[in-house]
Amino acid sequence: MPSFLPPVVRNHVSALRMLLVFTVITGVVYPLAVTGVAQAAFPDQANGSLVKQNGKVVGSSLIGQNFNLPLKEGQTSPNPDPKWFQSRPSAAGTNGYDPTASGASNLGPNSTVLIQDINQRRAAVAKFDGVDPSTVPVDALTASGSGLDPDISSAYAYEQVNRVAKARGLDPAVVRKLVSDHITGRPLGFLGNEYVDVVTLNLALTNLK
Amino acid sequence: MNETLAGWLQVIALIGALALSFRPLGDYMAHVLTTGKHWRVERMVYRAGGVDGDAEQTWGAYLRSVLAFSLISLVFLYGFQRLQNHFLLSIGMKAVSPALAFNTAASFVTNTNWQAYSGESTMGHLVQMAGLAVQNFVSAAVGIAVVATLIRGFTRKKTSYVGNFWVDLTRIVLRILLPISFLFAIVLVAGGVIENFHGIQSITTIAGDHQSLTGGPVASQEAIKELGTNGGGFYNANSAHPFENPNAFTNWLEIYLLLVIGFSLPRTFGTMVGDKRQGYAIVAVMGLIWASSVAIVTANELHSVSSSAGHLAGGMMEGKEQRFGIWASALFAVSTTLTSCGAVNSFHDSFTPGGGGMTIFNMMLGEIAPGGTGSGLYGILILAIVAVFVAGLMVGRTPEYLGKKLTGREMKFASLYILTTPAVVLVGAGIAMALPGERAGMLNTGPHGFSEVLYAFTSAANNNGSAFAGITVNTDWYNTALGLAMLFGRFLPMVFVLGLAGSLAKQQPVPVNAGTLPTHRPQFVGLLLGVILIVVGLTYFPALALGPIAEGLH
Structure with missing residues (x-):
């Protein structure tokens, strides 16, 4: 990250990047993985x-x-x-x-x-x-x-x-x-x-x- | 099997399951919060996030990271809801109004999950899973991260450093919350909870009527909603909805999930401070409060105490599901209001004055038995500090807890912590009652109506999120006021906890001597219980007297 930015800005940029990472992991990959397993193993209940x-x-x-x-x-x-x-x-x-x-x-x-x-x-x-x-x-x-x-x-x-x-x-x-x-x-x-x-x-x- | 025996067995089985998890989960969490080794995937997360996983932070830097992350989350979630109609999977839902979007964003970022909206008619699938459910994970992790710094305050000496927020956050999500949620989401599906992307399905019913079945990725959200003591339902009816909680087995599992981290964290505490007995004392206090509350609410509901409607109908089944019955509903109600979870499987507004009043009192205790993930443990540790201080005053010694002196500075942080939430609750409820328009939002009249308002502010400021749902809260005033109550009730106490952690970490521990108050014996358990009840009683008695107590005595 560019070091000329003041620490408070860098802190918030890190926060945004971390949030996006967790959005991908817990908000996209996790529900899709659960859906995949659920639909394969328990389609009746899942639907x-x-x-x-x-x-x-x-x-x-x-x-x-x-x-x-x-x-x-x-x-x-x-x-x-x-x-x-x-x-x-x-x-x-x-x-x-x-x-x-x-x-x-x-x-x-x-x-x-x-x-x-x-x-x-x-x-x-x-x-x-x-x-x-x-x-x-x-x-x-x-x-x-x-x-x-x-x-x-x-x-x-x-x-x-x-x-x-x-x-x-x-x-x-x-x-x-x-x-x-x-x-x-x-x-x-x-x-x-x-x-x-x-x-x-x-x-x-x-x-x- | 008769109802009473089955009810008792249900409670005992729950206690047994929690007792079995206490040691392995508690020790595992202690390991996650102390190990020096990063996983490879964690290093990738640090790189993607642009943070240094090997640096330590002072309490001030840690706090700034917590606040930055929460502020960004708030803005992101607000924007997501305002623009949801432009995204995929919006299933025809419109953009959420500004006040409601603010309220909901504040609600999920603070781990409150108060819901002024009805999920099935407001939120599209993408906001639910990539907006709301993400906060279910990270807001729960923030709570555990903050309590980790407080424990480190006790274990570290002569240092300014209390840990690294980004490392704590990442590990708690990836090593604790995600694997357990995944496993239980699948078990919930096996039990009948739905997990699909069908949106709304129109069907013709058996009798030839029309019905719209509402699909969605529910199980994945349900698991973390309980485990992270979030409580925000996919649907308006929350865990009373058959798609979220189809039978008494999934119900029991959901109660277990919402309690398991809270009840295991004292073990983490005991293990980290190197004296497991300290953890047993804390969990004993939590367990005693929980068990008494279960007994009180169950007895009130079973016997329709002070409820003319209950006596007339022959039981307190208004707002309760047939498949759960009284016992499983009371057990859920107590567990959810003592944990800051706020999910409900029955509607507390229709409980007896004693049962419903107890759910308010549970939240007023400050969510400490066992409380929200992390926030419950730091809440009770603050009260433990107050108890040690009170004992010190009685014998005229400088009090110390776990080898750390409790000086003026530590006590100021503890006192500010204790004063914050009641101030938010009582001022908020007071203003709402003084404004005629807001008073009119009550569904019921008289003391019960006042209880609805009191419940709303107690729930928001304590980050619980459950409701006496009769009250109309989807107005600009309530959305804004309750949104602010949630933010103040979450982040001000965190500032004081982190300040306290920093202050404790700087100290050189004092050796134990004959005059040190032992904090692992039944004597201390009793002292801590007494302090909790006195502090809460003195603070809230007048408000409770106007609401549930007046109603019970009518």
Whole structure:
């Protein structure tokens, strides 16, 4: 480096050159190397654990979806479709489950808005599934952190069995069996929580009959 | 297995994994920070950067290099975001607005990773990986480099030199952060984290709806985001997003990653000062604080303490993911707020007053249990110096720590360090509450709304980066104010740490005698814990009383 430059300038020029070196190493080489290995060794996971129906991608098993009836004239938010298992309430986007707007409600633990939401959800879910409001599980009443949670508790899945079976004209025992086959236990037996993935469950539902 | 047993096993397995890493990783980092041998690739980096890898720097020269590197990084990252629409892989994202670009640049350069933007709708792939993720590496390395000078201050005698910033930076990135990140990025992909360049993919869903799936090089960023205690998510929902954290196994791994360097650095310290017991004492204090905090937050969340919404719904699942549940969410929340990481797998705004309040208190402790990479250890060493000083006052002796005298000069640096962050937090939150427009940014009302503002400034000044995310912070005022809070909260303390390191390195060590306070015994662990709680309690109690405490007692 030219020595006629004052030290403070030389110091900043070095800083810039070092930053560019690290940009190449950690910002270009590193992610490309990880992508290369990931795509070669674990292409399914690296590409988003996509699920297909008749050869067409219909979603990711990791990202929750809406299972609603088409929007009717004059309606602002669509009604849930009784044919499908329903996911948790979602705060992502206007109608929920919008991956370009992931996020939570961020309502506080004593928020009157949240209390109102919980009361409304309890009444709506109980009516929709034809159960006693006091038995509706907590995951059906609360929005997830990501707004994209594809999972529900086994309790909420079982609660929906009769309604789904009736709407599809299926034997409830068959649908119940499908749910119990889709319960995922805790990884290694003790990490996190057990759950039912609604996306894969609904996909399996289309293959029944 | 029932939930309680599984929850306990999850915590115990984490402690076990951290304990197993303590010795090998700690000793390896000590080796990296002390060896005289350069790797060939490192020599190439020095040549490309135009720096001398064999020269030593005084604390002043070291500081000037840190500041120059950070300033250049700030300007570079700001420009990168402002011009992102002209680059490859911008996936249609527009140029970022000036105030937001400043805030984000300050945020990533200071290892805070506060995010006033939503990743999936603001940042293109190139800015994410060649701008933001680069700072994830180098800002974490800067923290470790600065603590290395402080340790050298204790180990060296009668010298003005504290190390070479460029050498420390290069080695920490190439020998520590890069290999571990690479390995764990691959493991995360195997677990389901995505790593691609697909951009936004439109699909028709099972029920015939439309959905846009957001791709990207996520795993490579996720690994260093946790390991470097950065915390800036690829997506708005951060580690709650299924593409960043698809299951409870990746979740556990991410918690491990964000803690492992912080908890291993005390070993590095013990090894470098030649008395491993000193490291055990420090890690004991860190561990006790962490474990108590895990117990408090988990208990509050499990029992919906003081939360009418939680009691009504039958549990605190608002803002939490089904696959993690309460235990794994509480464990993540505590670990991320005690480390300056700031990644979240659940949204703290919806936690109980006790659980959410504890996450604020965790940050107010100054990110020391175990704290951010490097910054956690220098934070707790400053408090250890204060503890030794307090003990010295009690018995009327000139205090000394690890053979170095703590004179007026050392205590001035330590005091200034301790005063800086609270001043930034309290003045910042005070001004925000005094301005009607900024007060209106709160989502919730009453004490909970105040907690949102307090959380924001605490998070920024302590370089944590997590949020009570309800508050609207993407405004020019908040972007600028919080950006400045992050810069002051990061670099002023570093000035004092480096000054202290220089001052200690100049001293001739004094021999240990019968009157020397032993700093490796349980007595000192208790003393240090007491000093930490008193200092933080006295500083922040009034602010906490107006926020989470008032809410809990309502």
